[in-house]
Amino acid sequence: MSEDVESKPCNFHEMELDDRILKAIAKLGWQTPTVIQEKCIPLLLEGKDVLVRARTGSGKTAAFLIPVIQKILNIKQAAEQQEIKALILAPSKELCNQICGVIKDLTIKCSREIRYVDISLQVDLSIQKPLLVEKPDIVVGTPGRTLQHLKSGNLNLKKSLELLVIDEADLVFSFGYESEMKELITYLPKIYQAILASATLSEDVKSLKNLVLHNPVTLKLEEPELAPASQLTHYHLNAEEMDKATILYALLKLHLIRGKTIIFVNSVDKCYKIKLYLEQFAIRTCVLNSELPATIRCHAVNQFNQGIYDIIVASDEKSLEEPSGEGGKDKPKKTKRRKDKESGVSRGIDFQHVANIINFDFPLDVQAYIHRAGRTARGNNQGSVLSFISMKEVSLRDKVEEKLKQGQEDISVFKSYQFKLEEVESFRYRAKDAWRAVTRIAVREARLKEIKLEIMNCQKLKSYFEDNPTDLEVLRHDKALHTVRIQQHLKDVPEYIVPQTLKSLADITRTRKRKREWRRNDGATSKFQMKKTNPLLSMQFEGFKKKKKRS
Structure with missing residues (x-):
């Protein structure tokens, strides 16, 4: 059942929240609630089941976590013993880790009263059993992992559970958790408050709604799935x-793209190929894919959010294996490689302050594009999406544009990124040699070496690095893999191959003295005049403005 909800706008301090939660919110710098938080928090505090539909980046996580923490604090005032009161389910380990991060931030002033545990990591059940024996207030996990603990007797929720949250509900079944969810429900009490949070209201969400919700209120924000054109700009560039x-090398090496960037590809092999390719030009990147251990994936995302590095190459294998478009009937190719089905990169994860998304491989369906683009322009930040389009990907782009137009035929979603390839023709021979140097054998060796290097990134070393923060450098995820021969001359860009229009703006290795001389003699044209005449700078200046706004 759906109800039409109307409520006057209110701030956090008007929601009857505990002072400790309000202090934590103030410390996070959240001045006012988002629309979904304003509508959702009061309903959950009243004890109603709620189905929340809002686009990515709208603040859904805090919308359900704030009332969950408040209700647990209320219960504890009269509680005689410690019990598990809330179960939060999410489809991927990265999302579970992220939810725990938000819980940590919101409970910083009441950490002694509110305890939580993340059981999503694939370790032996006996290792996590002592954590559950202590009966934390909140348990966070994937449906599959939670069911394992329920079956083994490590987790008993029949008598104590009062709150059930399912985040990214529209992905739960697509991650293969349909049977697990139906069985998991049998281990829960008959009466509990449930919250479903989702970016879409798909058939899978409706099935989950019937499974776990009782007479719910449906909150559906009337908003587009992506940020508006004033906040998010879509570019496309035709290229094989x-x-x-070549274009990627030129954009990054000439610093035409500023700020944090995620480069999306469609396979793990391509993920490492791009890393090894850029490595030859001394462009540091880290990789994210389903073959890396969950701890490493979460650690990489956290370091990226902290600003330790600026470029991630991510493989969006979910869209490759389970396209939802017309090709969705095709069966995925079988592979011997072990992938983590509880991994997700393009959806759900809160990459913070991402300025640019580059689709090196165009996504295979509309939803995959929306989820990738949703990694940028979050909150009130600006963002850009640049998609490289080959001839065989043109039809995919047309489907995305048709969807995003939403019947408005007079608008054009994708702007043409005016990049004159002939101006960087001198980059091509370097790019060609570097691209060919990344062979299949080099990629395979890089995959093995990356996993071996990441063995160092274990929780056992956490206390050591807290005492020796400078040694944390060994845990950087963007270090060179060196499975391709590095040619030192490729590290720098010689001045003679830089387009004349960019010489005043590209960050080339000149001495300050030579820079000053050049500006006196030849650099009379201002940067603002350059912006109007130079066809390569549309995205560079966009990124520069975004960075300035955020600071």
């Missing part, structure tokens, strides 16, 4: 694979 590699 070798041209894509």
Whole structure:
């Protein structure tokens, strides 16, 4: 059942929240609630079941965590013993880790009263059993992992559970958790308050709604799935694979793209190929894919959010294996490689302050594009999406544009990124040699080496690095893998191959003295005049403005 909810706007301090929660919110710098938080928090505090539909980046996580923490604090005032009161389910380990991060921030002033545990990591059940024996107030996990603990007797929720939250509900079944969810419900009490949070209201969400919700209130914000054009700009650039590699090299090496960037590809192999390719030009990147251990994936995302590095190459394998478009009937290719089905990169994870998304491989369906683009322009931040389009990907782009137009035929979603490839033709021979140097054997060796290096990133070393923070450098995820021969001359860009229009703006290795001389003699044209005449700078200046606004 759905109800039409109307309520006057209110601030956090008007929601009857505990002072400790309000102090934590103030410390996070949240001045006013988002629309979904304003409508959702009062309903959950009243004890109603709620189905929340709002686009990514709208503040859904805090919308359900704030009332969950408040209700647990209320219960504890009269509680005689410690019990598990809330179960939060999410489809991926990265999302579970992120939810725990938000819980930590919101309970910083009441950490002694509110205890939580993340059981999503794939370790032996006996290792996590002592954590559950202590009966934390909140348990966070994937449906599959939670069911394992329920079956083994490590987790007993029949008598104590009062709150059930399912985040990214529209992904739960697509991650293969349908049977687990139906069985998991049998281990829960008959009466509990439930919250479903989702970016879409798909058929899977409706099935989950019937499974766990009782007479719910449905909150559906009337908003587009992506940020508006004033906040998010979509570019496209027609290029085949070798041209894509050349353009990517030029954009990054000439600093035409500023700020944090995620480069999306469609396979793990391509993920490492891009890393090894850029490595030859001394462009540092880290990789994210389903073959890396969950701890490493979460650690990489956290370091990226902290600003330790600026470029991630991510493989969006979910859209490759389970396309929801017309090709969705095709069966995924079988592979011997072990992938983590509880991994997700393009959806759900809160990458913070991402300025640019680059689709090196165009996504295979509309939803995958929306989820990738949703990694940027979050909150009130600006963002750009640049998609490289090969001939065989043109039809995919057209489907995305048709969807995003939403019947408005007079608008154009994708702006043409005016990049004159002939101006960086001198980059091509370097790019071609570097691209060909990344062979299948080099990629395979890089995959093995990356996993071996990441063995160092274990929780056992956490206390050591707290005492020796400078040694944390060994845990950087963007270090060179060196499975391809590095040619030192590729590290720098010689001045003679830089386009004349960019020489005043590209960050090339000149001495300050030579820079000053050049500006006196030849650099009379201002940067603002350059912006109007130079076809390569549309995205560079966008990124520069965004960075300035955020600071």
